[in-house]
Amino acid sequence: MAESCGVPERTLRRWRAAFQAGGLAGLVRRPRSDRGRARMPEPLRLLIEGLALRPPRRSVAVIHRQAVSVATAQGWPVPGYSTVHEIVRNLDPALVALGVEGAKRYREVYELVHRREASKPNQIWQADHTELDLWVVDPKGRPARPWLTAIEDDHSRAIAGYAVNLEAPSALSTALAFRQAIWRKTEPLWRVCGIPEVFHLDHGSDFTSSHLEQVMADLRVRPMFSKKGQPHGHGKIERFMETMNQMCLAPLPGYAPKGSKDRAAQAQLTLAGLDAAIGQFIREVYNLRPHSETRLPPQARWEAGAFIPRMPDSLEQLDLLLCTVAKPRKVHTDGIQFLALRYIDPVLADYVAEQVTIRYDPRDITEIRVYLRHPDGTDDTFLCRAICPELSGETVSLKEITAARNARRKHLRGRLATRSTVVDTLLALHDEPLPAAYPATTGLRQWTTSDQATTTHDAGDTPTPGDGPRLKRYWNE
Numbered sequence: 001m002a003e004s005c006g007v008p009e010r011t012l013r014r015w016r017a018a019f020q021a022g023g024l025a026g027l028v029r030r031p032r033s034d035r036g037r038a039r040m041p042e043p044l045r046l047l048i049e050g051l052a053l054r055p056p057r058r059s060v061a062v063i064h065r066q067a068v069s070v071a072t073a074q075g076w077p078v079p080g081y082s083t084v085h086e087i088v089r090n091l092d093p094a095l096v097a098l099g100v101e102g103a104k105r106y107r108e109v110y111e112l113v114h115r116r117e118a119s120k121p122n123q124i125w126q127a128d129h130t131e132l133d134l135w136v137v138d139p140k141g142r143p144a145r146p147w148l149t150a151i152e153d154d155h156s157r158a159i160a161g162y163a164v165n166l167e168a169p170s171a172l173s174t175a176l177a178f179r180q181a182i183w184r185k186t187e188p189l190w191r192v193c194g195i196p197e198v199f200h201l202d203h204g205s206d207f208t209s210s211h212l213e214q215v216m217a218d219l220r221v222r223p224m225f226s227k228k229g230q231p232h233g234h235g236k237i238e239r240f241m242e243t244m245n246q247m248c249l250a251p252l253p254g255y256a257p258k259g260s261k262d263r264a265a266q267a268q269l270t271l272a273g274l275d276a277a278i279g280q281f282i283r284e285v286y287n288l289r290p291h292s293e294t295r296l297p298p299q300a301r302w303e304a305g306a307f308i309p310r311m312p313d314s315l316e317q318l319d320l321l322l323c324t325v326a327k328p329r330k331v332h333t334d335g336i337q338f339l340a341l342r343y344i345d346p347v348l349a350d351y352v353a354e355q356v357t358i359r360y361d362p363r364d365i366t367e368i369r370v371y372l373r374h375p376d377g378t379d380d381t382f383l384c385r386a387i388c389p390e391l392s393g394e395t396v397s398l399k400e401i402t403a404a405r406n407a408r409r410k411h412l413r414g415r416l417a418t419r420s421t422v423v424d425t426l427l428a429l430h431d432e433p434l435p436a437a438y439p440a441t442t443g444l445r446q447w448t449t450s451d452q453a454t455t456t457h458d459a460g461d462t463p464t465p466g467d468g469p470r471l472k473r474y475w476n477e
Contacts, residue, residue: 041076045087048079052088053099060085117154121302122309124154124224125196126237127177129169133245135254135267136274138166143254143264146274148244149173151181152237153192154200157291158298159240159282160192164275171209172362175322178215183315190283192302194309200224215321219312240286248281324359324369331356336370336386343368343386351383358386366391 005012018026047070051063064084071078098106118124129149138144149163161181165173184193199221216223249255252274254267269277287299294301312318329336331351335344338358348370357371357380367387371380 039077040079040083041074044071044074044076044079048084048087049091052091053096055100055102057100060088063088119155121153121155121158121305121307122194122196124198124200125151125160125181126154126200127151127174128202128237128241129173130238130241130245132249132274133255133257134249134252134269134274135256135264136166136269136271137267138271143267146271147173148241148278149177150237150240150244151177152240153196153298153302154236156192156296156298156302157236157240157294158192158287158302162278162282164271164278166271171211174212175215178212179318179322182219182312183318184311187279187283189299190287191299192287194311195219196221198222198224211325214326218321243286244278244281247285248278252277320359320369324361326357326359328373329356329358330354336368338368339365341365341388341390343370343388345370345384345386347384348386356383 015027020026044067048063048067051058051066060081064079064081067084068078070076094106094110097109127149129147132146132148134146135143136146144166147165147167147169149165149169150159151161152159161177161179163173163177163180167173182193182195185191199216201223202225213223215221245257252269254264254269256264256266288297290297291301296304312321327338329338331348331354333352335342335348336356336358337343338360343358351372355373357373359369359371360367365388367385370383370386372383373380
């Protein structure tokens with residue numbers, strides 16, 4: 001039978017034994033243990049893989065030349081280009097990302113992430129900043145790129161508040177966006193409001209400021225910070241920022257996405273015009289458009305819970321917490337000293353030497369609010385609004401005061417530097433060293449030729465022609 005089939009008898013016997021032991025599955029051909037692996041010494045394979053995993057990234061041609069050089073020197077079989085290419089191509093992409101692009105890139109692409117999801121509205125809010133891909137005209141008529149601060153409800157994806165500024169993100173811009181997010185909106189289509197349970201933030205200086213920390217403590221909001229360098233939890237708010245750039249800003253004049261040519265000359269919108277356009281987009285488009293993940297409009301998903309949001313007692317209380325900064329001070333006989341300015345009010349006459357808390361608005365420091373501090377920890381008592389006589393009738397921001405002081409200090413330091421240079425130069429020119437014949441000794445000095453008229457010689461001394469008489473005298477004579 002083996003001869004009629006053209007199969008060796010030994011092979012038939014092996015097939016029969018495999019069928020009897022495992023049925024048809026026993027006849028399946030087993031793959032080679034070295035399938036997909038080139039036949040070469042293991043050190044050479046590790047060399048090729050190591051070169052492919054070492055930064056900076058090398059081409060296959062470079063790796064092949066180095067592998068050939070090492071194999072020739074060691075007496076190993078020389079690998080072909082296709083063999084090296086196959087080894088490099090079969091490397092684990094996660095291993096390549098970690099070795100060539102670094103740990104940060106590996107975390108972004110391959111590391112398992114716990115995605116936080118709120119189960120109800122106002123349970124978790126997120127906040128973030130971005131520099132918009134748009135040029136606007138600032139108050140001085142110059143083109144500038146604005147910043148957007150946005151606050152999003154994690155459960156519904158609804159935007160609760162925002163703020164647009166020409167300055168880099170600060171605690172004040174965050175507080176203004178937080179104020180709008182918490183309080184009831186005047187627009188009937190925008191009904192997202194309330195105080196959240198958790199505020200998810202990154203490690204920006206404005207988010208970690210003592211001002212915002214104090215505000216969240218007063219409002220009983222628990223801050224939650226993402227890991228430094230790993231802002232995975234901010235994907236939802238960052239997605240909104242991309243949507244804002246693509247859908248809202250693209251039709252506006254001055255739009256300049258990253259990688260495009262400079263379009264600063266096309267700036268036409270003012271900051272107020274951009275603010276109005278962003279507000280309209282959030283109210284009439286984004287919050288009413290079905291979300292790609294939840295399949296519901298953010299505004300409808302926020303209202304589906306039929307809950308009553310937790311609100312502050314009044315808008316004035318919210319303004320005191322968010323838009324003012326608290327500082328401890330002492331009442332002196334001439335009032336309260338703050339930022340090298342003097343604030344007075346007749347009410348303070350009864351509280352000289354008392355410890356008080358002042359609250360001021362960084363946008364206008366012409367007046368401060370004064371509260372009497374209670375040692376037992378109870379709420380401070382409002383006393384008065386103290387004003388600065390030097391700034392009365394004006395509106396002056398803390399930024400303007402700081403800029404003026406810095407300019408004044410810079411001007412004075414420049415004058416000091418000029419005079420110091422002149423002094424050093426003139427002293428160096430007129431500093432005459434003592435002659436070697438008269439070494440400087442303690443308590444003695446050499447008189448110049450202007451003293452020759454009063455000098456005398458000892459008996460027997462013969463003056464040298466051309467040399468005037470000299471006399472050594474003590475310095476304190």
